[in-house]
Amino acid sequence: MINRVAISVLTILLAAGAFAADLTDAQRAAIEQRIKPVGESCMEGDNTCGAPAVAAAPAGPRSGEDVYNSACMACHSTGAAGAPKVGDATAWADRIAKGTDVLYVSGVEGVAGTGMMAKGGCMNCSDEEVHAAVDYMVANSQ
Template sequence: MVLLVGCDSGQDNESTAAKVEPLIKTTPTAVEEEVVVTPKAEVVKAEPEISMNGEQVYNKSCVSCHASGAAGAPKLGDTTAWKTRIEKGVESLYSSAINGVPGTAMMVKGTCAVCSDEELKAAVDYMVAKIN
């Protein structure tokens, strides 16, 4: 804040000082900083999102081999072709879908590189359900 006091305006300095003094005392000399307290973020483990269900994943990515039996893929609903695979357990089937099967045409994540592990497991569950 700038105060201009005229020179030789006919007023004495004491009366001018008396008028200006209250202004000086009430004018803040520093700006108070606002303190913002941010709460600590809580880490929450999210449930895996499944944007496609098993049938959708199958129709998008698995049908090309598993509908026709291409490259030795077990056909959807073919109990005989799936028997030995199912006997190994569902975790083995999940692993095959996610990690591929070396020495076969079944590659990592089949033909769905963008599918999550949960989506691939849902596709396996869908195919197994078609057998039972």
């Protein structure tokens, strides 16, 4: 009897251990945040005390590089679907010659009839973020 209980407890612990090992760093950080002791020493006058952990949330628009890496790189680093590769000055020369404003429009609205969809498919990207990604791509392709 005791043994059976011990074995099931062990099984549960092992299962929990396996589960814990599957957590990503971000999940682990979120859990640590949740279980950290309440009322960690708080100095008087420290207005950051008890502030919610917002550090991980982006404070403003993502940088062009971040947007590029998450939304544009799949095509623009490989040339997939005929996308001009970032870093390929020849592929970009004629496009850059059209002017940044034209490229911004292509970035936000896409290029009809090609694999370049509106915002490169990044529907949660603001126009501003897409513009920044275009700037990043142009800056690295001339």
